[in-house]
Amino acid sequence: MTRDSISPRDIARSLPGILRRLPAIAKGYYYYSIEDKKKDLTLGTLVERNARKHGHRTAILYEDRSITWHEFDQWSNRIAGFLKAEGLIKGDAIAILLENRPELLAVVAGAAKIGVACAMLNTSQKGRVLAHSINLISPKMIVVGEELVDSFDGVRADIHTGHPKAFLYLADTNTLNIFGEAPDGYVNMAAQVSAYSNTPPRPVDPPTMGDTAVYLFTSGTTGLPKAAPGSHRKFMKAYGGFGMMSLDMKPDDILYCTLPLYHGTALVICWGSVLAGGSAIALRRRFSASAFWDDVRYFHATAFGYVGELCRYLLNQPASDQDRNHKLTKMIGNGLRPSIWKEFKERFGIETVAELYASSEGNIGFSNFFNLDNTVGFSTAPYKLVKFHHGTRDPVRDGDGFMQEVEKGEPGLLISEITKTWSFEGYTQKDATEKSILRDAFSKGDQWFNTGDVLKQIGCGHLQFVDRMGDTFxxxxxxxxxxxxxxxxxxxxxxxxxxxxxxxxxxxxxxxxxxxxxxxxxxxxxxxxxxxxxxxxxxxxxxxxxxxxxxxxxxxxxxxxxxxxxxxxxxxxxxxxxxxxxxxxxxxxxxxxxxxxxxxxxxxxxxxx
Structure with missing residues (x-):
């Protein structure tokens, strides 16, 4: 049996832990709540800050390689210099087709420093779906890893770009000064980047918090993938809200990430949390249940990023006397089912489950701030749970055309009000953005984002995820x-x-x-x-x-x-x-x-x- 209710007593029991984290919470709330989109707080400035404060500490661990914050900052500066020399300016975009490896983070950070957004391509896509995703963004250049050249070559003729050297190649060497040989039609990016200065770029029009940092692709509710722009502000919310307020990340923390970095959970939430602590992120190309705990011990990881399926795969592994032989005590992600929540924590010795609810394109997020069981936590954003037509994403409207809230404890469609503070960045396609907006929901002129997800209230403002609706699963x-x-x-x-x-x-x-x-x-x-x-x-x-x-x-x-x-x-x-x-x-x-x-x-x- 799982417990599906939260009482004031549960909140009270969590208060000692909250009090211990109070300085981090206060600092985190400051960053989480910044609204000035013109402020020069960006992904690039966060990297530079860590290089100044924690320069000789580890930023990235990958296989047998260790990269410090100072080295990572200089690497991203060279990438910024290369992109700038190729004529890219703030507002431009590049596409990235790389598996989980340090080069991906370096390219994202380097592009961010001059205001160039990175479209994070799903490495599983191929054929016309991949071509569609790339052409949605109209990127100036596409960065392709050696491991994915075959997939990209299958669509290269269908890609629209006006840059004379649009296709950039990154060899899969895992060595800084070995560049490999680029195939015909590609520019060897690593070789080119090595010639540029490691000093910070000085763009004429520097990026600000409201500018687009990344494009994340989502199936949305219907049709081919949609591209959702994510501003630097999203990174700041993850930096303060998850890295500081939920996980209290420190410089000696190491977060193990096997989730694909083209996902917002990995790139924005996990890496954003690492940035907040001046911590390290340990990367693996793809998840392996059998190798998971060996990796955790090898990297001395203290935290990891998850989705619910990953946790179930770990539980399905045979029990071992090594299940608690590690330093890992906290986890952040989404989709941990109540049916395995307690079992997972007890078997592997997990103390903090920072379960969350968010979407790449949405304007609302929930966080399990009080570290309670079986909940996505609460949100400070304005939202409602409303009645819906089963089998669709459509809310029920009454005789006056307005929506109806569900009773406490009943599953309801989650909708979030669109305001100046809680803006909806939407998709690159205007028609897709419009389809996600509900108008005149409770009064004439109001606007709400339709998440397409069903959740229920379980007490003290806390929600529990129930199911996805409509034309996705x-x-x-x-x-x-x-x-x-x-x-x-x-x-x-x-x-x-x-x-x-x-x-x-x-x-x-x-x-x-x-x-x-x-x-x-x-x-x-x-x-x-x-x-x-x-x-x-x-x-x-x-x-x-x-x-x-x-x-x-x-x-x-x-x-x-x-x-x-x-x-x-x-x-x-x-x-x-x-x-x-x-x-x-x-x-x-x-x-x-x-x-x-x-x-x-x-x-x-x-x-x-």
């Missing part, structure tokens, strides 16, 4: 757009019509992708593995449907809308005559027809997806 720590997957399916030539949705699998986090489809009438038997090969060529692995239901017709309403609720209820059951259901089982390279025995194993949690 979350799987393997990623948001999957059903429309994006449906669009890819439409291009296969194998499908007459298809409906994509998420289904729950016992003992997993999030929802696995499933498609119910009517095959194209070609006179040949449906080839599930041909479809699988097509999907894996055109979608990142987390977006490839885990289940496929092949049917002769998909039921619709009288207004020709699909009966999505009924389709979702059927899930991956195999009791419908004339229909075949397939599953992409772990460790396989294709779809396997489901049998009663396989369904029973999946339902029993015996198949580890």
């Amino acid at each position: 979350r799987w393997k720590g990623e948001n999957v757009s059903t429309t994006e997957v449906e669009n890819i399916l439409d291009g296969s030539g194998m499908v007459e019509e298809a409906i994509v949705f998420g289904v729950e699998i016992p003992d997993t986090n999030g929802k696995a992708g499933m498609v119910t489809l009517v095959p194209h009438c070609s006179g040949e038997a449906f080839d599930a593995n041909r479809l699988f090969r097509y999907l894996t060529d055109n979608l990142p692995p987390y977006a490839v449907p885990v289940f496929v239901r092949v049917t002769s017709a998909i039921e619709k309403t009288g207004t020709f809308k699909y009966r999505k609720v009924d389709i979702q209820k059927a899930g991956y059951s195999i009791d419908k005559p004339g229909e075949q259901v397939y599953a992409w089982l772990p460790g396989t390279e294709g779809y396997t027809p489901l049998t009663p025995e396989l369904v029973a194993e999946i339902d029993a949690g015996e198949v580890r997806f």
